[in-house]
Amino acid sequence: MIRVVLAVLALGLSGWMALAEDFKLAVTTSFHNSGLSDVLLPAIAEDTGLNVQLLVVGTGQALKLGEAGDVDAILVHSRAAEEAFLEAGHGTHRRGIMYNDFVIIGPASDPADVSKAETAAAALMAISTAQVPFVSRGDDSGTHKKELSLWAAAGLDPAALGGWYRPVGAGMGASLNTAAGMNAYILSDRASWLNFGNTADLTLVYAGDPVLFNQYAYLPVHPDKNAAIKHEAALRLEAWLVSDRAKALINEYKVGGETLFVFNAK
């Protein structure tokens, strides 16, 4: 009797698992805040049978989760960190999926005249000259790393900036909240900004410099780490992410009438 129950149970369980296999994907806050995942996940479940469970963390923590083998794949946007991750053997390979862009958000009055800047570096230079408050993620995330590279391009050292430079050590949403509260400038990805509810007096003051493009890449975690890593599923998900269905969904995703992401998988 017990054997029969167990067999039925096992059958039911395996059937259910075939129906929806749990898959853990670490993604960055900015990707999740864009709302794109709400569109993609149901389609993924439908086409691949994968129940993708998102762990929404900063890029640093996402890489750490991959390194520990606690997730099956990661979707992040920080080229240098991704390459280091691969070099250390934590991932099998890197696949570019899509990009969005970073934008500079600031007070509607734009006291530093950032909107007149020619390049992103010039925009930051203008903020530094005007000594107006600037909120930095300060959390080693992809966005933070991008911001640091922009300061470097402007020939400035963030550590030596004055009290108006405020690293908050928080996620994109929390940092935007802080910037809204202080009426400060901040670097954000476009998706997070468009989906952000509490804009207060802030507005988009600068965008368009190609250096601000933000490439998202998908990295399956190396299956050698532990037996629980679903590498085959990771490959299945990758195949879907570069498919025509994904392309259409990504390119057509709009918030407030604006396109957020550009599909560029090869």
Added chain:
Amino acid sequence: MNDIFEGLVAAALLVVTLDADLVDITLRSLQVTMTALVVASAIAIPLGTWLAIRRFRYRRVVIAVMNALMGLPPVVVGLIVYILLSRAGPFGVLGLLFTPTAMIIAQVIIITPLIASITHQAMRDLWAEYHDLLISLNTNRRQRIAALVWDGRRTLLTASLAGFGRAIGEVGAIMIVGGNIENATRVLTTAIALETGKGDFALALGLGFVLIALALVVNLSIHWLSRTEREGRW
């Protein structure tokens, strides 16, 4: 101020429409916290009582450690539990990371010192009162603990409720070990953190009000249950 009003409206809407997601995360919040509370109380109440009646060499050290653990930041607990449960950690093979069980473990660690400490204080006072009588009646240690726990059950209930309050409102640790996965490990507090991050203050506040209401309902119903005993209070 406007945000608070909108939050109340959002809370009312969520509750009135019995929003499926809300019901799901609310039940998960309750399940995780209640389980953690039962486990933590089962450890902390006998431990606190034992510390109150037993004199041994390192008793003061143990009590000091317990009181210090009360102030342990949940994030640190979360990190430690994460490292232990990670696939790369010692208990990785159990596959508990990013499950409600992991969240329960973290909460047990967070609230056990709190409950044990309050229990210890209450039981110390009761033991001072009962000491001579229980010694005179030739009770053994087990009987003493039983008498103290039974007669001090109202204070212990308060201790447990303090633990419940800390656990249900906790976010730092369960965010790390649970991962805030939709339909799997998302609870009220992590959902609030998420909505705040999105800048959707109304929804975040709405969930916050649901959380407060939940804590109130649990507190009131436990007090009501304990009051249905033969007499109001001793």
Added chain:
Amino acid sequence: MVSQLFPVTVKDVEVHRRGARLIGPVDLTLENRGITVVLGPNGAGKTTLLRAMHGIERINGGSVIWAVPPEVARLKQAYVFQTPIMMRRSVADNLAYPLKLRGAPKAEIADQVALWAERIGLADALGRSAPQLSGGEKQKLALARALVASPDVLFLDEPCANLDGRSMREIEALLIGARDAGVGILMTTHDLGQCKRLAEDIVFIIKGRVHETGAAAAFLEGPRTAEAKAFLRGDIIE
């Protein structure tokens, strides 16, 4: 019933606390002759002597020897504290507690609880919370709880301190009843009147040492020592 515990011998007993000697050395042999009152001025060590004999005060020297082995002797004693310790339970549960500890059958517990509640006039108050009783009721309940498990020896520390006349009379009646049933009683009191009414034997102590012992009548009529005379006269003695 005749108590098996007597005679009890207190031999060179000393109790020290924080370097000071509270009592001792005390040498004393008592037969069960009903009610023995320990008499003496404040701070003489009456309570300490009772506690030491009962075994709830750590003694620093000497020994208390009952006629039966110590484990047995311990089970046959009960102690009523000066401030009654009420468990945070109902009157019935307080009365039942010593019997429950002994694993008495439920029916017997119920009978005994009913019997003793009746004797102390709390039959209608079985469900009441013990800590909320009046002072006299608490003292009676503490006494009944001590007697419910049929001890051979009963210690009482100032059982009637701060009680009104009526409660005092009820308690004394219970004590006389217990004595007549064969319970050996050792008690302290401040009240010379109570001492006269109850005592068969007297142990008179000053500064932690036994000063005079003997039959109550003889002691009260004609104390041998000057200190005892002064005490009975009502003088202040250190």
